[in-house]
Amino acid sequence: MAPQTYSICTRDLNLWYGDFQALKKISVDIRASCVTALIGPSGCGKTSLLRCFNRINERYGNVRTTGEISILGKNVYDEDVSLSELRKTVGMVFQRPNPLPISIYENVLFGLRVHTRHNAINKSQRDELVETALSDVFLWQDVKDKLQSKATLLTLEQQQKLCIARLLPLKPRVILMDEPCSALDAEGTQAIETLIDTLKERYTIVIVTHNMSQAARTSEECIYMLLGEVIEHGKTKTIFLKPQRKETEMYIEGRYG
Amino acid sequence: MATITGNLNERPTPARRGTSSLQRLGELAIESLIRLCGYSAILFVFGIFFFVFREGAPMLFGGLDLLKFFTSTDWNPVSKTPSYGILGLLAGTASVTVLSMALAVPLGLGAAVFVSEFCSPKIKEALKIAIEMLAAIPSIVWGFIAYMMLNPLIIWATGAPVGLNVLNASIILALMSVPVIVSVGEDALKAVPDSYREAALALGASRWEIVYRVLFPAAKNGLLAAVLLGIGRAIGETMAVLMATGNANQIPTSPLDRVQTLTATIAAELGEAVQGDDHYRVLFVIGILLFVIAFVVNLSADLIVRGIRGKQNA
Numbered sequence A: 001m002a003p004q005t006y007s008i009c010t011r012d013l014n015l016w017y018g019d020f021q022a023l024k025k026i027s028v029d030i031r032a033s034c035v036t037a038l039i040g041p042s043g044c045g046k047t048s049l050l051r052c053f054n055r056i057n058e059r060y061g062n063v064r065t066t067g068e069i070s071i072l073g074k075n076v077y078d079e080d081v082s083l084s085e086l087r088k089t090v091g092m093v094f095q096r097p098n099p100l101p102i103s104i105y106e107n108v109l110f111g112l113r114v115h116t117r118h119n120a121i122n123k124s125q126r127d128e129l130v131e132t133a134l135s136d137v138f139l140w141q142d143v144k145d146k147l148q149s150k151a152t153l154l155t156l157e158q159q160q161k162l163c164i165a166r167l168l169p170l171k172p173r174v175i176l177m178d179e180p181c182s183a184l185d186a187e188g189t190q191a192i193e194t195l196i197d198t199l200k201e202r203y204t205i206v207i208v209t210h211n212m213s214q215a216a217r218t219s220e221e222c223i224y225m226l227l228g229e230v231i232e233h234g235k236t237k238t239i240f241l242k243p244q245r246k247e248t249e250m251y252i253e254g255r256y257g
Numbered sequence B: 001m002a003t004i005t006g007n008l009n010e011r012p013t014p015a016r017r018g019t020s021s022l023q024r025l026g027e028l029a030i031e032s033l034i035r036l037c038g039y040s041a042i043l044f045v046f047g048i049f050f051f052v053f054r055e056g057a058p059m060l061f062g063g064l065d066l067l068k069f070f071t072s073t074d075w076n077p078v079s080k081t082p083s084y085g086i087l088g089l090l091a092g093t094a095s096v097t098v099l100s101m102a103l104a105v106p107l108g109l110g111a112a113v114f115v116s117e118f119c120s121p122k123i124k125e126a127l128k129i130a131i132e133m134l135a136a137i138p139s140i141v142w143g144f145i146a147y148m149m150l151n152p153l154i155i156w157a158t159g160a161p162v163g164l165n166v167l168n169a170s171i172i173l174a175l176m177s178v179p180v181i182v183s184v185g186e187d188a189l190k191a192v193p194d195s196y197r198e199a200a201l202a203l204g205a206s207r208w209e210i211v212y213r214v215l216f217p218a219a220k221n222g223l224l225a226a227v228l229l230g231i232g233r234a235i236g237e238t239m240a241v242l243m244a245t246g247n248a249n250q251i252p253t254s255p256l257d258r259v260q261t262l263t264a265t266i267a268a269e270l271g272e273a274v275q276g277d278d279h280y281r282v283l284f285v286i287g288i289l290l291f292v293i294a295f296v297v298n299l300s301a302d303l304i305v306r307g308i309r310g311k312q313n314a
């Protein structure tokens, strides 16, 4: 396994919420600079797996994990890993858009303010970073005249774009998305999918989705999960056209039929 | 046709109508009783204000030199030529309130942040019970603590001849207003959606950075309301400050100076003032003043809290 080919590799990853085991012996290699979709029925552990990659599930007191996750070749459970640095490298987009209740401008810069010393970057550099990030998510034209207004007043689609934009100044390598379109209408969904398409060359993207056609449209690889286990992992085309396992076939057909 | 509508409407039989109208009467009685209780709160507030105002009004609108009232420190109500200057008392109240808030606001908000963001559920329960108990201590007991414990402690620590002064009263008032600051402040922090914390955490913020970069801006109105309610508590307190300030009518120049507050003056002098004379009425004018201050503080706290709710609904 060469580190350039794979961004995220897990080995025998188990996760418990209290006594309940939500992930069982997960070993997957997720390709770099490629969109991987996590699919599976409700409650199968997609969100749990995704939230392991930036270790954000540890904020709940009852979570216990064993096994190994290496991101860009480094085990995230090593003693010397800084959570803050990990989350800088591995950005996350949530199911419900959650911009912070501050200005659009400050939302984009939030990560940078956390990660750099005060005044390490000057005003014009900041302005430029904000413009670049917002342009990258096709939001600049909509908001360039109201950068100082509150981010929570934007439409849901714009909010979700902003939530992606605020990751970019940190130069992440991996972007995790947990059903990023489930709160959006058809138009918003399409806009985010287009956006994912333009981002996938620069970032490794893992996207959880309930929407089979979305998985088919956006992803190159697909991981099918069931009851906390990975059932099948392969090229999206293969999974959809010639699934190797009975369970996968039933799920995909069930969804189509 | 008639039978059909009759069936559809299903009128109650005479017997059932009897019980139901009795029931309805009972309900009506209870409802009006509850309504009365609700309205009586308004009635009491106005009643109290009216009473205080009636006693103070003759002096307020006739005889009292308002300019002198607010700008002179000469409070001498029982001499042959009485003078009513409350500047010293205002300074007493202000100094004690300001210093107590300087102590209580960091302590109270710090505790609110700790309780809502940092501590385990078990410690949280214990702390909340402790804070509630702190709120339940009667003010006369705080007075005793000021007199018997803080007084010698301050003498020992600072070398001041007496330990009853601005500092003593401020510490007591701070402890008395911390509970309200903590509980209202904690509510304000709890009302911040968890998705904000998660968003900031996922961007690499530490717990402390989340507090001051996300929670403080998001909850600032609720926290301000908490502080205002604490101020209201401190300004209105009487018994404890009466025992803690040392009661000397002067403008303090250091925390170790003795002072006298507006509330303590009323409590100490009302008993000896002759009902209906000028001294008596001036004390009621001070009452009106306190009423107005309390009203303004509480109203702004209320408006701020309402502002938050309105915004959250929008």
Ligand SMILES: Nc1ncnc2c1ncn2[C@@H]1O[C@H](COP(=O)(O)OP(=O)(O)OP(=O)(O)O)[C@@H](O)[C@H]1O
Binding pocket: A017, A020, A022, A040, A041, A042, A043, A044, A045, A046, A047, A048, A049, A060
């Ligand atoms: N904080 C938690 N505490 C206890 N159990 C949890 C917690 N979070 C998730 N679970 C359980 O773990 C299992 C996997 O949940 P997870 O949210 O990862 O599923 P999912 O595949 O994302 O489902 P969905 O498609 O509905 O989002 C579920 O059975 C869920 O009930």
Ligand SMILES: [Mg+2]
Binding pocket: A046, A047, A048, A178
């Ligand atoms: Mg989920």
